[in-house]
Amino acid sequence: xxxxxxxxxxxxxxxxxxxxxQNSIIAGAVLGLVGGLIGVFVISRDMAFAVHGISxxxxxxxxxxxxxxxxxxxxxxxGSLLAALIIGVxxxxxxxxxxxxxxxxxxGLGLGxxxxxxxxxxxANKFGLLTGQIVAVDDPRLHSLLIIAAVVVIGLLIIWRPLxxxxxxxxxxxxRGVPNGVLAVVFMILLGLxxxxxxxxxxxxxxxxxxxxxxAAARQVSASPxxxxxxxxxxxxxxxxxxxxxxxxxxxxxxxxxxxxxxLIWVVCRLLGRRLLPARR
Numbered sequence: 001x002x003x004x005x006x007x008x009x010x011x012x013x014x015x016x017x018x019x020x021x022q023n024s025i026i027a028g029a030v031l032g033l034v035g036g037l038i039g040v041f042v043i044s045r046d047m048a049f050a051v052h053g054i055s056x057x058x059x060x061x062x063x064x065x066x067x068x069x070x071x072x073x074x075x076x077x078x079g080s081l082l083a084a085l086i087i088g089v090x091x092x093x094x095x096x097x098x099x100x101x102x103x104x105x106x107x108g109l110g111l112g113x114x115x116x117x118x119x120x121x122x123x124a125n126k127f128g129l130l131t132g133q134i135v136a137v138d139d140p141r142l143h144s145l146l147i148i149a150a151v152v153v154i155g156l157l158i159i160w161r162p163l164x165x166x167x168x169x170x171x172x173x174x175x176r177g178v179p180n181g182v183l184a185v186v187f188m189i190l191l192g193l194x195x196x197x198x199x200x201x202x203x204x205x206x207x208x209x210x211x212x213x214x215x216a217a218a219r220q221v222s223a224s225p226x227x228x229x230x231x232x233x234x235x236x237x238x239x240x241x242x243x244x245x246x247x248x249x250x251x252x253x254x255x256x257x258x259x260x261x262x263x264l265i266w267v268v269c270r271l272l273g274r275r276l277l278p279a280r281r
Contacts, residue, residue: 021248023137024201028240030149031198031210035240036233037156038194039215041187044167048212050087050188053101054195056108057083059204063115073144077196083108084192088185112204141200148197155190163187164225201240202255209259210236217266220273235265 042051061079062072083104090100137145156163166173166180174180191211198207214235218228243258 021137021244023139023142024244025241027137027142027145027201028244029237030146031201032214032237032240033233034149034152034194035198035210036214036236037153037229038191039211039213039232039236040218040229041156041163041167042191042212043215043219044164045187047097047191048208048216049098049101051191051195051208051211053087053104053108054080054083054192055199055204055207056105056112058108058192058196058199060108060112060115062199062204063112063119066121067115067119073141073196073200076199077148077193079108080192080196080199081189084188084195085185088188137201145197145200148193152190152194155186159183159186202243202258203253206255206259209255209262210240213259213262213266214239217262217269220266220269235262235269239265 042048058076058080061082062076064079065072065075068075086104087097087100090096162173162178163183165176166178166183170180194211195207198210202210215228215232217235218231222228222231239258239262242261243254246257246261247254
């Protein structure tokens with residue numbers, strides 16, 4: 001039992017290791033910001049399933065790029081954008097969207113597994129695409145992540161008001177002249193980019209813990225259009241940075257720590273929400 005605990009939590013050389021993952025901590029904080037903001041619309045537009053679908057195509061693109069010996073980040077982005085465009089164009093209604101996603105998910109997962117099975121390189125590269133890794137964030141990858149994150153955040157800020165209107169009441173938004181179709185496609189592109197950069201850190205299988213769970217937790221304790229994005233961002237940053245700090249002291253991937261922190265935050269918010277609900281009434 002002690003050996004197992006020592007394998008998960010080992011802080012003997014923690015100070016030295018901490019200096020080696022400065023890029024990862026910065027990347028985690030930035031991903032928390034992106035995930036917290038875009039997650040608000042993922043929840044309000046009921047698109048958690050879409051995040052999972054996009055992550056599977058992102059995984060397929062990254063796996064194909066790994067097999068071909070080209071940039072994994074570029075492959076991940078290409079897969080995410082392809083999935084986002086397909087879902088955004090074909091899935092205008094929730095029922096149609098879920099059907100499209102249900103078709104894309106097994107295809108993306110199967111294609112990714114095929115590419116990884118043919119890849120003869122380091123097994124850590126294969127495993128990292130699924131469960132995330134914190135030691136692979138070098139300066140070029142951090143710079144590309146910062147650029148993509150800036151594009152997503154700026155894009156969200158530009159369309160924030162009409163997208164909020166469309167998310168709350170799409171029929172009235174259409175009557176007021178809001179271009180709902182264009183907004184849907186733009187939002188899916190931004191979601192695809194956010195998913196692609198998140199997959200690089202937390203892995204394709206558990207990206208929901210950053211793009212969905214923090215916003216879902218924030219919605220448990222507040223309905224304020226200002227407070228929910230703030231809480232969602234704080235929760236996502238805490239989960240990401242906290243997960244990295246804990247994973248640094250063990251030999252297991254980052255994703256179990258991130259998902260556990262994110263889940264515990266959701267549980268606490270759920271319990272607080274039940275206490276606050278009578279007061280709201």
